[in-house]
Amino acid sequence: MPDTPTPDATLRPPEDPGYEARVRASFDRQPFMSRMGAEMTRVAPGEVSIDLPFDVELTQQHGFLHGGAIASVLDAACGFAASTLMPADAGVLTIEFKINFLAPAAGERFRFTGRVRRAGRTVTFVDGDAIAVADGRARTVATMQATMMTVQGRDDVRH
Amino acid sequence: MPDTPTPDATLRPPEDPGYEARVRASFDRQPFMSRMGAEMTRVAPGEVSIDLPFDVELTQQHGFLHGGAIASVLDAACGFAASTLMPADAGVLTIEFKINFLAPAAGERFRFTGRVRRAGRTVTFVDGDAIAVADGRARTVATMQATMMTVQGRDDVRH
Amino acid sequence: MPDTPTPDATLRPPEDPGYEARVRASFDRQPFMSRMGAEMTRVAPGEVSIDLPFDVELTQQHGFLHGGAIASVLDAACGFAASTLMPADAGVLTIEFKINFLAPAAGERFRFTGRVRRAGRTVTFVDGDAIAVADGRARTVATMQATMMTVQGRDDVRH
Amino acid sequence: MPDTPTPDATLRPPEDPGYEARVRASFDRQPFMSRMGAEMTRVAPGEVSIDLPFDVELTQQHGFLHGGAIASVLDAACGFAASTLMPADAGVLTIEFKINFLAPAAGERFRFTGRVRRAGRTVTFVDGDAIAVADGRARTVATMQATMMTVQGRDDVRH
Numbered sequence: 001m002p003d004t005p006t007p008d009a010t011l012r013p014p015e016d017p018g019y020e021a022r023v024r025a026s027f028d029r030q031p032f033m034s035r036m037g038a039e040m041t042r043v044a045p046g047e048v049s050i051d052l053p054f055d056v057e058l059t060q061q062h063g064f065l066h067g068g069a070i071a072s073v074l075d076a077a078c079g080f081a082a083s084t085l086m087p088a089d090a091g092v093l094t095i096e097f098k099i100n101f102l103a104p105a106a107g108e109r110f111r112f113t114g115r116v117r118r119a120g121r122t123v124t125f126v127d128g129d130a131i132a133v134a135d136g137r138a139r140t141v142a143t144m145q146a147t148m149m150t151v152q153g154r155d156d157v158r159h
Numbered sequence: 160m161p162d163t164p165t166p167d168a169t170l171r172p173p174e175d176p177g178y179e180a181r182v183r184a185s186f187d188r189q190p191f192m193s194r195m196g197a198e199m200t201r202v203a204p205g206e207v208s209i210d211l212p213f214d215v216e217l218t219q220q221h222g223f224l225h226g227g228a229i230a231s232v233l234d235a236a237c238g239f240a241a242s243t244l245m246p247a248d249a250g251v252l253t254i255e256f257k258i259n260f261l262a263p264a265a266g267e268r269f270r271f272t273g274r275v276r277r278a279g280r281t282v283t284f285v286d287g288d289a290i291a292v293a294d295g296r297a298r299t300v301a302t303m304q305a306t307m308m309t310v311q312g313r314d315d316v317r318h
Numbered sequence: 319m320p321d322t323p324t325p326d327a328t329l330r331p332p333e334d335p336g337y338e339a340r341v342r343a344s345f346d347r348q349p350f351m352s353r354m355g356a357e358m359t360r361v362a363p364g365e366v367s368i369d370l371p372f373d374v375e376l377t378q379q380h381g382f383l384h385g386g387a388i389a390s391v392l393d394a395a396c397g398f399a400a401s402t403l404m405p406a407d408a409g410v411l412t413i414e415f416k417i418n419f420l421a422p423a424a425g426e427r428f429r430f431t432g433r434v435r436r437a438g439r440t441v442t443f444v445d446g447d448a449i450a451v452a453d454g455r456a457r458t459v460a461t462m463q464a465t466m467m468t469v470q471g472r473d474d475v476r477h
Numbered sequence: 478m479p480d481t482p483t484p485d486a487t488l489r490p491p492e493d494p495g496y497e498a499r500v501r502a503s504f505d506r507q508p509f510m511s512r513m514g515a516e517m518t519r520v521a522p523g524e525v526s527i528d529l530p531f532d533v534e535l536t537q538q539h540g541f542l543h544g545g546a547i548a549s550v551l552d553a554a555c556g557f558a559a560s561t562l563m564p565a566d567a568g569v570l571t572i573e574f575k576i577n578f579l580a581p582a583a584g585e586r587f588r589f590t591g592r593v594r595r596a597g598r599t600v601t602f603v604d605g606d607a608i609a610v611a612d613g614r615a616r617t618v619a620t621m622q623a624t625m626m627t628v629q630g631r632d633d634v635r636h
Contacts, residue, residue, distance in 0.1 A: 004588050005615040007608050031216050032225040057190050066191040067253045068231020075227045094226045095441060096465055098257040098416055098575040100602050100622055102595040111481050117620065118579045122440055123413060123467065125577050127620075131484050138482040143594065143604075145577055145622055147414055147465065149441065163429050164456040166449050254600060255624055257416040257575055259443050259463055261436040270322050276461065277420045281599055282572060282626065284418050286461075290325050297323040302435065302445070304418055304463055306573055306624065308600065349534050350543040375508050384509040385571045386552045390545020412544045416575040 266291030584609030
């Protein structure tokens, strides 16, 4: 198949024009993120980046950023990326995610980005990657595949 | 196949008789775990449990325990479960994990348990589950499948 | 937490009393399964087993059962396990699955079992395991975690 | 971090100059692939594509390509992509993979591509995607994250 065409992009534009303010406000209501020192740096349709400075409080026994801390911020980036494309009154829940750790997370700061691959009515697939920056050089330290659910009409799950 | 036999258990006993003290000391060197308020409650060959009281600082925007916090402690439980069966001088690294969120993590306290399914020379498979306790009733809120690597001879990765 | 209670089972009984006949008929409409020689041996609420005899046509380059063949039958077992608890007019689609290969799949025959962990209105979580039988001894060769979706009202996806 | 640099590529060149012939020969020894009608169309350092024409024998009950068939060929593409970077005498085993199904696999033909993300001495991470072509248009129907192991010195696992 030398003539295999390039796959079509499948993302539709956000149906909620106020998606950025909504997503940023929701992020600000996550105590776990603020406690870790995470900052939402970019919100675009289907794509969100969160930055995190190195903090010894977030490390494991070898002095690297804890895999759980990486997973936590990457999960948040993926969830909010999905949320940008959801209705204004919807909440987002993580159904599942898978994370591969490619390299020890050594660095001065980290960037976590989630990018929607396909947004369905109920289920949204998101890819994520975590980048460590050290001495001006960047390295991918983890990748994630996440499945997010659009939740509507539940009092306990709002945006 | 009505006569299919029950699968053989495949775990060998720990080769390091001091595995419990080693694993507990390593857990105590994880700042991220102590900062979260996690406590290692059980260490047995191939099985480790970590408990966590509810803390609003660990929640997401809906008031449930953050999925990242769940993943973090479950990853630790799985990693240390693998570590119990490793040589005394080995370090453990998470290659990858997958987590499914079965129910919102509401509860007064949580128990995270990792159980080794198969321990190889280099690669160990571990199952994990997270249980929420509320009003005296327990509920499984997440399950994990993790792959851990035995690391030896690297100065930056020690137990 | 020495007094942590055992988690509640969360499965509700099948709402479709004719679930077994429905699931078996659906299995019989999967050409890929019959071509592989797979046979559905057990259908219970939330649990389905499929057996497969060894066939050199299903092997990889080392002579073991191909990982893809294992994943295929395990995916089917998990999907049909989910289907047993779905409405009579619903179809089932696999959202995602993760599979860990614990041991080379050598054996005379194999049993693949899917067991529902949690059945929601839209999303169902299923655990699966693959067992190889050789010389009267059984060994777990793979485990799966799968997420299934209940599909209703779509002409192209029926049971 | 507006100045976050682009992550470094981390792939080293193949150490086995005969990687292409070796990988193609190994593919030809997988009865399961030839039985499915799969054809290896591209072998490059760290990247392999396999094509598959639609075949009703490979479908599930809705008439789409069976998820297991997709997973099987994608697993093969990922495994051989990893193999291109391995030593000439090494075998490759799949440790685990995760697959997300993005859209029903309808099409006249399919292309499965594996791309190495990081190649370590023992463990290699590979991303995969499956593309369906229908009426001259392509659509991504599934993505995979796989972990492959380099196996040396075992008589039962050779390239």
